[in-house]
Amino acid sequence: MPNNQTKALVQGSMTVAIFTILMLISAYVPLIFIVGLLFAPLPITWYSANYKRSSSILVAVVGCILTALTSGIIMLPFAFILALLGIVIGSAINQKKSKLYLFMSSGVAVLLSMAIVYVAYVQFANINIISMSIDLLRENYEQSNELAKTVTGQVVFQQEQIEAMLKPIELTIPATVTITAFMTAFIIITLNLPVLKRLGLDVPKFAPFQNMRLPRSILWYYMIVLCINLFVRPEFGSTLDIIVLNVSSILWMLLILQGISFIHYFISKKEMPNAVKWIATLLALPLSSIMILLGIVDLGFDLRSLVKGKTKE
Known part of the structure:
Protein backbone atom coordinates (compact mmCIF):
# COMPACT_ATOMS: atom_id res chain seq x y z
CA MET A 1 0.00 0.00 0.00
CA PRO A 2 2.75 2.54 0.84
CA ASN A 3 4.43 1.73 -2.46
CA ASN A 4 1.18 2.33 -4.32
CA GLN A 5 0.66 5.62 -2.49
CA THR A 6 4.22 6.71 -3.27
CA LYS A 7 3.76 5.78 -6.93
CA ALA A 8 0.48 7.72 -7.09
CA LEU A 9 2.15 10.73 -5.45
CA VAL A 10 5.13 10.68 -7.82
CA GLN A 11 3.02 10.24 -10.93
CA GLY A 12 0.59 12.87 -9.66
CA SER A 13 3.47 15.33 -9.32
CA MET A 14 4.61 14.51 -12.85
CA THR A 15 1.06 14.97 -14.12
CA VAL A 16 0.79 18.39 -12.50
CA ALA A 17 4.17 19.40 -13.91
CA ILE A 18 3.32 18.34 -17.48
CA PHE A 19 -0.12 20.00 -17.31
CA THR A 20 1.43 23.25 -16.03
CA ILE A 21 4.09 23.20 -18.77
CA LEU A 22 1.45 22.70 -21.48
CA MET A 23 -0.54 25.63 -20.08
CA LEU A 24 2.65 27.72 -19.99
CA ILE A 25 3.22 26.89 -23.66
CA SER A 26 -0.36 27.93 -24.40
CA ALA A 27 0.16 31.23 -22.58
CA TYR A 28 3.58 32.27 -23.87
CA VAL A 29 4.33 30.50 -27.18
CA PRO A 30 2.17 32.17 -29.87
CA LEU A 31 2.78 29.78 -32.76
CA ILE A 32 1.88 26.53 -30.96
CA PHE A 33 -0.47 27.72 -28.21
CA ILE A 34 -3.39 25.82 -29.76
CA VAL A 35 -1.39 22.58 -29.63
CA GLY A 36 -0.76 23.17 -25.93
CA LEU A 37 -4.46 23.71 -25.23
CA LEU A 38 -5.57 20.68 -27.25
CA PHE A 39 -3.19 18.32 -25.46
CA ALA A 40 -3.35 19.90 -21.99
CA PRO A 41 -6.03 17.40 -20.80
CA LEU A 42 -3.77 14.46 -21.77
CA PRO A 43 -1.74 14.10 -18.53
CA ILE A 44 -4.78 14.46 -16.27
CA THR A 45 -6.73 12.04 -18.47
CA TRP A 46 -3.96 9.45 -18.15
CA TYR A 47 -3.77 9.92 -14.37
CA SER A 48 -7.55 9.79 -13.96
CA ALA A 49 -7.69 6.57 -15.99
CA ASN A 50 -5.20 4.90 -13.65
CA TYR A 51 -6.09 6.25 -10.21
CA LYS A 52 -9.23 6.95 -8.17
CA ARG A 53 -11.30 10.02 -8.85
CA SER A 54 -10.51 11.82 -5.58
CA SER A 55 -6.78 11.71 -6.36
CA SER A 56 -7.46 12.94 -9.90
CA ILE A 57 -9.51 15.87 -8.63
CA LEU A 58 -6.71 16.82 -6.24
CA VAL A 59 -4.15 16.68 -9.06
CA ALA A 60 -6.43 18.81 -11.28
CA VAL A 61 -6.91 21.42 -8.54
CA VAL A 62 -3.17 21.68 -7.91
CA GLY A 63 -2.58 21.93 -11.66
CA CYS A 64 -5.08 24.79 -11.94
CA ILE A 65 -3.50 26.65 -9.00
CA LEU A 66 0.01 26.29 -10.44
CA THR A 67 -1.25 27.41 -13.84
CA ALA A 68 -2.71 30.57 -12.30
CA LEU A 69 0.56 31.24 -10.47
CA THR A 70 2.86 30.62 -13.44
CA SER A 71 0.77 31.63 -16.45
CA GLY A 72 -1.40 34.32 -14.91
CA ILE A 73 -4.99 34.41 -13.71
CA ILE A 74 -6.19 34.81 -17.31
CA MET A 75 -5.27 31.15 -17.99
CA LEU A 76 -7.21 29.82 -14.99
CA PRO A 77 -10.55 29.45 -16.87
CA PHE A 78 -8.82 27.44 -19.62
CA ALA A 79 -7.04 25.31 -17.03
CA PHE A 80 -10.34 24.65 -15.22
CA ILE A 81 -12.18 23.60 -18.40
CA LEU A 82 -9.36 21.36 -19.66
CA ALA A 83 -8.62 19.81 -16.26
CA LEU A 84 -12.28 18.93 -15.74
CA LEU A 85 -12.41 17.47 -19.25
CA GLY A 86 -9.35 15.35 -18.47
CA ILE A 87 -10.98 13.96 -15.32
CA VAL A 88 -14.19 13.09 -17.18
CA ILE A 89 -12.41 11.37 -20.09
CA GLY A 90 -10.07 9.48 -17.77
CA SER A 91 -12.91 8.33 -15.50
CA ALA A 92 -14.87 7.07 -18.53
CA ILE A 93 -11.83 5.10 -19.72
CA ASN A 94 -11.22 3.75 -16.20
CA GLN A 95 -14.83 2.54 -15.96
CA LYS A 96 -14.75 0.99 -19.47
CA LYS A 97 -17.60 3.17 -20.71
CA SER A 98 -18.72 3.18 -24.33
CA LYS A 99 -17.48 5.68 -26.87
CA LEU A 100 -20.90 7.35 -26.96
CA TYR A 101 -20.86 7.82 -23.18
CA LEU A 102 -17.31 9.17 -23.42
CA PHE A 103 -18.29 11.74 -26.04
CA MET A 104 -21.55 12.83 -24.39
CA SER A 105 -20.05 13.14 -20.90
CA SER A 106 -17.09 15.09 -22.29
CA GLY A 107 -19.35 17.47 -24.20
CA VAL A 108 -21.51 18.07 -21.13
CA ALA A 109 -18.37 18.65 -19.01
CA VAL A 110 -17.09 21.30 -21.43
CA LEU A 111 -20.53 22.93 -21.61
CA LEU A 112 -20.99 23.06 -17.82
CA SER A 113 -17.45 24.31 -17.21
CA MET A 114 -17.94 27.06 -19.82
CA ALA A 115 -21.18 28.06 -18.09
CA ILE A 116 -19.42 28.17 -14.71
CA VAL A 117 -16.62 30.32 -16.16
CA TYR A 118 -19.17 32.69 -17.72
CA VAL A 119 -21.09 33.08 -14.45
CA ALA A 120 -17.82 33.62 -12.54
CA TYR A 121 -16.78 36.37 -14.96
CA VAL A 122 -20.14 38.11 -14.58
CA GLN A 123 -20.37 37.78 -10.78
CA PHE A 124 -16.78 38.43 -9.70
CA ALA A 125 -15.26 40.49 -12.52
CA ASN A 126 -18.43 42.13 -13.85
CA ILE A 127 -17.41 41.03 -17.35
CA ASN A 128 -20.12 39.78 -19.69
CA ILE A 129 -18.24 38.00 -22.48
CA ILE A 130 -21.38 37.59 -24.61
CA SER A 131 -22.34 41.27 -24.45
CA MET A 132 -18.76 42.28 -25.16
CA SER A 133 -18.68 40.01 -28.23
CA ILE A 134 -21.94 41.47 -29.57
CA ASP A 135 -20.68 45.02 -28.96
CA LEU A 136 -17.44 44.16 -30.75
CA LEU A 137 -19.37 42.91 -33.78
CA ARG A 138 -21.48 46.07 -33.74
CA GLU A 139 -18.34 48.23 -33.66
CA ASN A 140 -16.87 46.29 -36.59
CA TYR A 141 -20.00 46.92 -38.68
CA GLU A 142 -19.96 50.61 -37.73
CA GLN A 143 -16.27 50.93 -38.62
CA SER A 144 -16.99 49.27 -41.98
CA ASN A 145 -19.72 51.85 -42.52
CA GLU A 146 -17.35 54.72 -41.73
CA LEU A 147 -14.70 53.33 -44.07
CA ALA A 148 -17.24 52.87 -46.89
CA LYS A 149 -18.59 56.38 -46.32
CA THR A 150 -15.06 57.80 -46.53
CA VAL A 151 -14.33 55.96 -49.79
CA THR A 152 -17.69 56.02 -51.59
CA GLY A 153 -19.71 58.58 -49.66
CA GLN A 154 -22.36 55.97 -48.79
CA VAL A 155 -22.81 53.57 -45.90
CA VAL A 156 -23.08 49.82 -46.48
CA PHE A 157 -25.44 49.02 -43.60
CA GLN A 158 -28.14 51.11 -42.00
CA GLN A 159 -28.33 51.00 -38.20
CA GLU A 160 -31.57 49.02 -38.41
CA GLN A 161 -29.91 46.47 -40.69
CA ILE A 162 -27.00 46.06 -38.27
CA GLU A 163 -29.35 45.40 -35.36
CA ALA A 164 -31.39 42.99 -37.50
CA MET A 165 -28.23 40.99 -38.29
CA LEU A 166 -26.98 40.98 -34.70
CA LYS A 167 -30.28 39.99 -33.07
CA PRO A 168 -30.40 36.40 -34.44
CA ILE A 169 -26.75 35.94 -33.44
CA GLU A 170 -27.59 37.05 -29.91
CA LEU A 171 -30.66 34.81 -29.72
CA THR A 172 -28.81 31.70 -30.94
CA ILE A 173 -25.92 32.03 -28.48
CA PRO A 174 -27.12 29.01 -26.39
CA ALA A 175 -27.06 26.77 -29.47
CA THR A 176 -23.72 28.21 -30.61
CA VAL A 177 -22.15 27.58 -27.20
CA THR A 178 -23.58 24.03 -27.07
CA ILE A 179 -22.29 23.16 -30.54
CA THR A 180 -18.91 24.71 -29.74
CA ALA A 181 -18.64 22.73 -26.48
CA PHE A 182 -19.36 19.37 -28.11
CA MET A 183 -17.12 20.07 -31.10
CA THR A 184 -14.31 21.07 -28.74
CA ALA A 185 -14.78 17.84 -26.79
CA PHE A 186 -14.82 15.80 -30.01
CA ILE A 187 -11.61 17.38 -31.33
CA ILE A 188 -9.76 16.89 -28.04
CA ILE A 189 -10.97 13.29 -27.74
CA THR A 190 -9.98 12.51 -31.33
CA LEU A 191 -6.48 13.91 -30.84
CA ASN A 192 -5.80 12.49 -27.37
CA LEU A 193 -7.19 8.95 -27.56
CA PRO A 194 -4.52 7.65 -29.99
CA VAL A 195 -1.80 9.02 -27.68
CA LEU A 196 -3.45 7.42 -24.65
CA LYS A 197 -3.60 4.12 -26.53
CA ARG A 198 0.15 4.31 -27.17
CA LEU A 199 0.62 4.91 -23.45
CA GLY A 200 -1.01 1.55 -22.76
CA LEU A 201 -4.59 2.50 -21.98
CA ASP A 202 -7.53 0.51 -23.30
CA VAL A 203 -9.44 3.31 -25.00
CA PRO A 204 -12.76 2.92 -26.84
CA LYS A 205 -12.51 3.00 -30.60
CA PHE A 206 -14.75 5.37 -32.54
CA ALA A 207 -16.47 4.07 -35.63
CA PRO A 208 -15.50 5.72 -38.94
Missing part, protein backbone atom coordinates in the same frame (compact mmCIF):
# COMPACT_ATOMS: atom_id res chain seq x y z
CA PHE A 209 -17.35 8.99 -39.62
CA GLN A 210 -18.89 7.47 -42.75
CA ASN A 211 -20.82 5.00 -40.55
CA MET A 212 -22.38 7.69 -38.36
CA ARG A 213 -26.12 7.16 -37.99
CA LEU A 214 -28.18 9.58 -35.94
CA PRO A 215 -31.37 8.33 -34.22
CA ARG A 216 -34.44 8.62 -36.42
CA SER A 217 -36.12 10.54 -33.60
CA ILE A 218 -34.11 13.53 -34.87
CA LEU A 219 -36.57 13.67 -37.77
CA TRP A 220 -39.52 13.91 -35.38
CA TYR A 221 -37.86 16.76 -33.49
CA TYR A 222 -37.20 18.50 -36.78
CA MET A 223 -40.85 18.06 -37.88
CA ILE A 224 -42.10 19.47 -34.56
CA VAL A 225 -39.87 22.53 -34.88
CA LEU A 226 -40.93 22.96 -38.52
CA CYS A 227 -44.63 22.77 -37.59
CA ILE A 228 -44.17 25.37 -34.85
CA ASN A 229 -42.50 27.72 -37.33
CA LEU A 230 -45.19 27.16 -39.96
CA PHE A 231 -48.37 27.15 -37.88
CA VAL A 232 -47.66 28.77 -34.52
CA ARG A 233 -45.23 31.41 -35.81
CA PRO A 234 -43.88 32.58 -32.45
CA GLU A 235 -43.25 36.26 -31.99
CA PHE A 236 -39.69 37.32 -32.74
CA GLY A 237 -37.66 37.46 -29.54
CA SER A 238 -40.24 35.61 -27.44
CA THR A 239 -39.27 32.67 -25.21
CA LEU A 240 -40.78 30.16 -27.65
CA ASP A 241 -38.99 31.80 -30.56
CA ILE A 242 -35.64 31.61 -28.75
CA ILE A 243 -36.19 27.93 -27.90
CA VAL A 244 -37.23 27.03 -31.45
CA LEU A 245 -34.37 29.02 -32.96
CA ASN A 246 -31.74 27.34 -30.80
CA VAL A 247 -33.16 23.82 -31.20
CA SER A 248 -33.34 24.41 -34.96
CA SER A 249 -29.69 25.43 -35.07
CA ILE A 250 -28.61 22.26 -33.25
CA LEU A 251 -30.81 20.05 -35.45
CA TRP A 252 -29.48 21.70 -38.60
CA MET A 253 -25.92 21.03 -37.50
CA LEU A 254 -26.71 17.37 -36.78
CA LEU A 255 -28.44 16.90 -40.14
CA ILE A 256 -25.54 18.57 -41.97
CA LEU A 257 -23.17 16.10 -40.31
CA GLN A 258 -25.49 13.26 -41.32
CA GLY A 259 -25.49 14.48 -44.92
CA ILE A 260 -21.69 14.77 -45.02
CA SER A 261 -21.42 11.32 -43.44
CA PHE A 262 -23.54 9.89 -46.26
CA ILE A 263 -21.28 11.53 -48.85
CA HIS A 264 -18.26 9.92 -47.16
CA TYR A 265 -20.09 6.57 -47.18
CA PHE A 266 -20.93 6.93 -50.89
CA ILE A 267 -17.35 7.87 -51.82
CA SER A 268 -16.00 4.95 -49.78
CA LYS A 269 -18.34 2.44 -51.42
CA LYS A 270 -17.37 3.72 -54.85
CA GLU A 271 -13.70 3.26 -53.83
CA MET A 272 -12.74 6.82 -54.65
CA PRO A 273 -9.52 8.36 -53.24
CA ASN A 274 -9.67 9.79 -49.71
CA ALA A 275 -8.80 13.21 -51.11
CA VAL A 276 -12.25 13.25 -52.71
CA LYS A 277 -13.79 13.05 -49.21
CA TRP A 278 -11.98 16.17 -48.10
CA ILE A 279 -12.89 18.05 -51.26
CA ALA A 280 -16.53 16.97 -50.92
CA THR A 281 -16.58 18.07 -47.26
CA LEU A 282 -15.21 21.52 -48.12
CA LEU A 283 -17.76 21.88 -50.91
CA ALA A 284 -20.56 20.68 -48.64
CA LEU A 285 -20.10 23.43 -46.06
CA PRO A 286 -21.38 26.27 -48.32
CA LEU A 287 -24.21 23.98 -49.48
CA SER A 288 -25.66 23.51 -46.00
CA SER A 289 -29.29 23.49 -47.20
CA ILE A 290 -28.59 20.60 -49.57
CA MET A 291 -26.71 18.76 -46.81
CA ILE A 292 -29.69 19.14 -44.45
CA LEU A 293 -32.02 17.71 -47.11
CA LEU A 294 -29.59 14.86 -47.81
CA GLY A 295 -29.35 14.12 -44.08
CA ILE A 296 -33.15 14.00 -43.79
CA VAL A 297 -33.48 11.65 -46.79
CA ASP A 298 -30.67 9.43 -45.51
CA LEU A 299 -32.32 9.07 -42.09
CA GLY A 300 -35.85 8.69 -43.40
CA PHE A 301 -35.31 6.41 -46.39
CA ASP A 302 -31.98 4.69 -45.62
CA LEU A 303 -30.08 5.72 -48.74
CA ARG A 304 -27.11 3.65 -47.64
CA SER A 305 -28.90 0.36 -48.26
CA LEU A 306 -29.64 1.55 -51.80
CA VAL A 307 -25.99 2.49 -52.37
CA LYS A 308 -24.85 -0.80 -50.84
CA GLY A 309 -27.19 -2.78 -53.09
CA LYS A 310 -26.04 -1.02 -56.24
CA THR A 311 -22.41 -1.50 -55.25
CA LYS A 312 -22.95 -5.27 -54.96
CA GLU A 313 -24.51 -5.37 -58.42
